[in-house]
Amino acid sequence: xxxxxxxxxxxxxxxxxxxxxxxxxxxxxxxxxxxxxxxxxxxxxxxxxxxxxxxxxxxxxxxxxxxxxxxxxxxxxxxxxxxxxxxxxxxxxxxxxxxxxxxxxxxxxxxxxxxxxxxxxxxxxxxxxxxxxxxxxxxxxxxxxxxxxxxxxxxxxxxxxxxxxxxxxxxxxxxxxxxxxxxxxxxxxxxxxxxxxxxxxxxxxxxxxxxxxxxxxxxxxxxxxxxxxxxxxxxxxxxxxxxxxxxxxxxxxxxxxxxxxxxxxxxxxxxxxxxxxxxxxxxxxxxxxxxxxxxxxxxxxxxxxxxxxxxxxxxxxxxxxxxxxxx
Numbered sequence: 545x546x547x548x549x550x551x552x553x554x555x556x557x558x559x560x561x562x563x564x565x566x567x568x569x570x571x572x573x574x575x576x577x578x579x580x581x582x583x584x585x586x587x588x589x590x591x592x593x594x595x596x597x598x599x600x601x602x603x604x605x606x607x608x609x610x611x612x613x614x615x616x617x618x619x620x621x622x623x624x625x626x627x628x629x630x631x632x633x634x635x636x637x638x639x640x641x642x643x644x645x646x647x648x649x650x651x652x653x654x655x656x657x658x659x660x661x662x663x664x665x666x667x668x669x670x671x672x673x674x675x676x677x678x679x680x681x682x683x684x685x686x687x688x689x690x691x692x693x694x695x696x697x698x699x700x701x702x703x704x705x706x707x708x709x710x711x712x713x714x715x716x717x718x719x720x721x722x723x724x725x726x727x728x729x730x731x732x733x734x735x736x737x738x739x740x741x742x743x744x745x746x747x748x749x750x751x752x753x754x755x756x757x758x759x760x761x762x763x764x765x766x767x768x769x770x771x772x773x774x775x776x777x778x779x780x781x782x783x784x785x786x787x788x789x790x791x792x793x794x795x796x797x798x799x800x801x802x803x804x805x806x807x808x809x810x811x812x813x814x815x816x817x818x819x820x821x822x823x824x825x826x827x828x829x830x831x832x833x834x835x836x837x838x839x840x841x842x843x844x845x846x847x848x849x850x851x852x853x854x855x856x857x858x859x860x861x862x863x864x865x866x867x868x869x870x871x
Contacts, residue, residue, distance in 0.1 A: 555597035558630060561623045563590040564602065568620055571609025594619070649678040649696040651687035655778065655797035656700060656823070656847075659854070663846050664839070671838075683776075684753045691826060698827045698836060700843065703753050705826065713824040714840040715869040717847055721758070721821070722865060723814045724782060724799065725791040727807075736815040737767065744790030746781050749774040757821060758793050765816045778802045785809055795821060796855045796865045803858065811859045822869065844868050 567576035567587060577587040595602050602616035612620060648668065652661050665677050680687070680696060687699040691711070704713040730739050747769075748755035755774065762769065775781050778794060782802035785792050786809055793814060799806065825843060827836040848868055856863035 555593060558627070560590045560594045561627060563587050564594055564616075564619065565623050565627060567591060567603070567610065568612060568616070568623075571611075573610070645672050645675045647676045647678070648672070648698070649680070651680040651682065651690045651696040651699040651701075653684050653687060653701055653823070654681050655702075655795070655801050656851075657681035657801075659797075659800060659851050660700070660843065660846055663850065664842060667842050668839075688826065691828070697832065698825060698839060700823060700825050702821050702823055704824050710829055711826055712829050712836060713826045714836060715822050715824055716840055716843045717823045718820050718867045718869050719795045719797060719823070720865040721761070721793050721795055721814060721819050722799070722859075722862065723791065723812050724785055724794055724809050725812075726786055726789040727810055729789055729791060730810065730812075740767075740791055740815070741769065744772065744788045745769040746784045746788065746790045746792040747771055747774045748781060748792070748794075749776045752776055754795070754798070754821075757819075761793075761819045767816055779805070782806070782809065796859070796862070797823070797851070799859070800851065800855055806858050811862060813862070844870075 563576065563580060563582070566579045567573055570576045570579060573587050573591070574584050577584045580587070591602060598615055598619065600615035601613050602619060603610045604613055650661070650664070650668075652664075661679050661681065665679050668675065668677050678696075680690065682690070684701040684703045687696070687701050688703055688705055690696040691699045692705055692707075700716070705711040725740075725743070729743055730736060748758055750756050750759055751774075755776075775784060778798040779802040781792050781794065782799065782805040784790065786805050799811065825836060825840040847866070852863065852866050852868075855866055859865075
């Protein structure tokens with residue numbers, strides 16, 4: 545009798561074992577194919593592959609219904625155990641909603657860190673009582689890199705990984721870029737673009753995603769500005785706008801990150817074609833079940849209940865600049 549353990553186990557696939565059991569239980573290649581929703585030729589090929597892996601025939605093809613050979617009888621015991629174990633695992637995992645998740649790491653862009661992270665972590669700990677939650681913040685490129693390097697499980701970012709097959713990006717919010725100018729800098733009775741050309745432009749660094757986005761848009765609309773320096777943090781950009789009697793382009797979320805300087809500025813729509821950016825919740829594909837969808841909805845609810853009203857209170861005429869993106 546052949547020693548199954550010494551053969552090429554890599555060829556004993558779950559699909560092959562399911563096919564074998566279907567034929568064994570129905571006693572027919574045709575009936576086995578009907579049970580698994582395949583073709584008779586496909587079933588025959590699967591059985592042949594199994595026999596090649598084991599080195600022995602599994603069925604006596606001269607009998608009707610088909611009967612197992614000694615090798616087939618040996619494989620039947622193993623096949624039923626393996627498939628039963630797999631079925632139990634699938635049942636357990638289908639019921640498993642990550643309630644016993646031991647640890648979860650989040651990385652959230654700085655723009656949303658203070659307004660979103662504490663509330664989101666609180667919701668996670670309420671949902672997963674024994675879960676240790678690590679929360680990080682940084683630029684969009686930094687939090688995406690953390691996700692790609694498996695230093696975090698989920699990130700909230702304004703950019704997404706290029707690997708669309710390996711990662712799932714769920715849109716949460718869309719926000720318009722806005723103009724922020726030093727208080728009293730612009731006279732509505734005069735040409736706005738001319739006034740902006742004459743005033744200092746406070747630039748986000750092109751080393752970060754928002755800086756590159758703004759620079760590319762200014763090039764598209766052919767609005768040339770003098771570039772004297774560049775800053776990374778929104779707080780620094782908005783503070784410099786106020787101190788240098790200048791202006792900048794930013795987003796509502798970035799402005800909220802520099803809220804203490806808002807009283808020293810005037811906020812308005814940009815005076816050339818509008819542009820916007822999306823914020824996404826990003827996770828690796830097929831690793832956390834429906835948790836990314838749940839957290840994305842949590843983010844939408846928190847932004848709706850906390851972030852949008854807060855922005856509308858400091859810039860009443862531009863409350864619509866932040867828009868929730870539904871599924």
